[in-house]
Amino acid sequence: MNITKVIDERLESRFLDLPALIYKNDPNYIPHLTQDIQKVFNTKENKMFRHGKAERWILEKDGITIGRIAAFVNQKYAKGMEQPTGGIGFFECVDDDKAAHLLFETAYQWLKDEGMEAVDGPINFGEKDRFWGLLVDNFTSINSYAMNYNPPYYKRFFEQEGFQVYYEQYIYWRDMYVPVQDVFVEKSERIAKNPDYTIRNIRGKSWDQVAEDFRTVYNNAWGGHHGFKAMPEVQAKKIIQALKPVVDRDIIIFVEHKGKPIGFYVNIPELNQIFNKVNGNLNLIGKLKFLYHKWRKTSDIMVGLVFGIDRAYHGKGIEGAMIKWTEENVVPLNRYKSTTLTWIGDFNPKMIKIAENLGASKYRTLYTYRKLFDENKPFKRAPIVG
Numbered sequence: 001m002n003i004t005k006v007i008d009e010r011l012e013s014r015f016l017d018l019p020a021l022i023y024k025n026d027p028n029y030i031p032h033l034t035q036d037i038q039k040v041f042n043t044k045e046n047k048m049f050r051h052g053k054a055e056r057w058i059l060e061k062d063g064i065t066i067g068r069i070a071a072f073v074n075q076k077y078a079k080g081m082e083q084p085t086g087g088i089g090f091f092e093c094v095d096d097d098k099a100a101h102l103l104f105e106t107a108y109q110w111l112k113d114e115g116m117e118a119v120d121g122p123i124n125f126g127e128k129d130r131f132w133g134l135l136v137d138n139f140t141s142i143n144s145y146a147m148n149y150n151p152p153y154y155k156r157f158f159e160q161e162g163f164q165v166y167y168e169q170y171i172y173w174r175d176m177y178v179p180v181q182d183v184f185v186e187k188s189e190r191i192a193k194n195p196d197y198t199i200r201n202i203r204g205k206s207w208d209q210v211a212e213d214f215r216t217v218y219n220n221a222w223g224g225h226h227g228f229k230a231m232p233e234v235q236a237k238k239i240i241q242a243l244k245p246v247v248d249r250d251i252i253i254f255v256e257h258k259g260k261p262i263g264f265y266v267n268i269p270e271l272n273q274i275f276n277k278v279n280g281n282l283n284l285i286g287k288l289k290f291l292y293h294k295w296r297k298t299s300d301i302m303v304g305l306v307f308g309i310d311r312a313y314h315g316k317g318i319e320g321a322m323i324k325w326t327e328e329n330v331v332p333l334n335r336y337k338s339t340t341l342t343w344i345g346d347f348n349p350k351m352i353k354i355a356e357n358l359g360a361s362k363y364r365t366l367y368t369y370r371k372l373f374d375e376n377k378p379f380k381r382a383p384i385v386g
Helices: 009-017 034-040 097-113 154-160 182-192 207-222 233-246 284-295 318-329 349-357
Strands: 002-005 052-061 064-074 085-093 118-121 164-175 197-201 252-257 260-269 301-309 338-345 361-372
Touching (some): 002 097, 009 034, 009 064, 085 097, 097 154, 164 349, 182 197, 301 318, 338 349
Parallel strands (some): 085 118, 301 338
Antiparallel strands (some): 002 052, 164 338, 164 361
């Protein structure tokens, strides 16, 4: 076996093409978009390179690519940790323990050379909303857009390397046609009786206004949390700009109090129900196919991306009002049969409770692992928030 650092387009192509071999007999696998993965490793497009670096390797045997791995460090993030911690991700490998070990060892050595004392994986060199965690159950449904999907034997690879579960990630699912729980009905009624509150989708709003409303709620919802940095206007506009091509204006919901945005429930259609038509490549033909199936409303799953409420309005029933409004205004459109919620960590019991009160059930579980290079040091799981 021969391991090679990805240093040119030819080797990058082998890195990108490997999943076709790993998943050739898996009908539930939908490839990640080539362009999405390339952006992660583009030093001009990925802001993580401002304070970090990344490397990729492929593993070959008899001229055939049988494995790949990426490793990355964010020095700004690592410096504030008790044990400087890097990451690995985009791991794929045939079912061969020796091959997997060689990939891991290569990444470990690079991370140690960068001053790291631990490693998290599989994670992304970017935000946690994509390419994060190892799937450990439900291998019989299609994978969601930008969510990791892998063969069951990857769990064995990680755990025999000494990785331990840092936190569990739950994806929840709910039938859209099942009435919401009574607790949400009661909360919704309280809000509905107060004329100072308004709940609406984003039809009729300019994108600039949507971005500003999103930023207002985001900053007031998470302000005060340790390490929180207020979202600037330019970042909010970039987020909304990125969502524009996939948005259904009927399923992005805001609550206002006396005209001020105080809560949001941001949903999009399940993109993988469309991207399974483009074979992992959003080139010109892929874009045309995407636009066609978006127009056809091919997706019948609604994905909850983010749910936020101004901290000053916690405990007033805002979440229940948004969920009840969705039942009364989105369900009758008959576009979406079910909804999934983007992963919630086991370190966030408050959001887990909301999901369970909604009547949603655990649909998938992923693990984010951590490995300490010095196994004599104590291992700590992710702290509970709130």
